[in-house]
Amino acid sequence: MTNELIDFTLVSVALLGIGIYGLAVKRNFIRMLFAVEIIINAANLSLVAFGRFLPHSGGQTLALFSIAIAAAEVAVGLSLIIVAYRMYQNVDIADFRSLKG
């Protein structure tokens, strides 16, 4: 292969950094969900890349499990957004006061 494992790993690290930036800076609930999606995709890319270079089928199998669980997570996250939006008429997490501990 012309592309090495380190190339894919560095792309994955870059996506992880962007996702962490989004989670730290953004206060919009939907944008934070975008950031979580980007982080999950970085993890999947790492899994498949390591699975290819070992080579072992476990990487792809785990990535498939991860994609399916992420789909469930997005469904729950979006329904939480809808409920919170109905309660507060806003998507700013600073407004979701009753969620504070």
Next chain:
Amino acid sequence: MADAVFLALTVITIGSAIAALELRSLIYGSIALMGTLGGIAGFFFMLDAPFVALFQLAVYVGSIAVLILFTVMLVKRELIFKKIEDKRRKFAGIGLMMVVMVGLGAVFLDSGIKTISTDEPAVDFRDIGTDFVTYYWPALILMGLILAGSVTGALVLAKREDVENDQRTN
């Protein structure tokens, strides 16, 4: 050394990830997120994992991105175009991103991963199917139950009628 297709995919993926977080409009942001997810699917094709790539296209680009787009459309118009972020945290966030990227990148570049390369043939995707029904079958059933439970829970949450606007005052 990486080839041109890899570099193009990297630019598309990372550029649209930044665009997804930074574009003012949430609708354009979710379309940019689709670009990121599609770019990752392209990486999966490059890694000789066509089954995972098609799964990624079907589940992420096909359903999750469309679901997000519909949720964005349910939000008020002025909220879609309003940028809500902590100005004070912006530089701290960029610093955190640089620390993660440089720190983890330096660790990976310094480790043995840099020398790993393979000429072995890719894993046959039939092996994945065999894995699923032999070694991983309890996990597969559990995953199905979790998916069914979470989708039912999401439907129940979204259909709740007792949640009203006036709870804000409580």
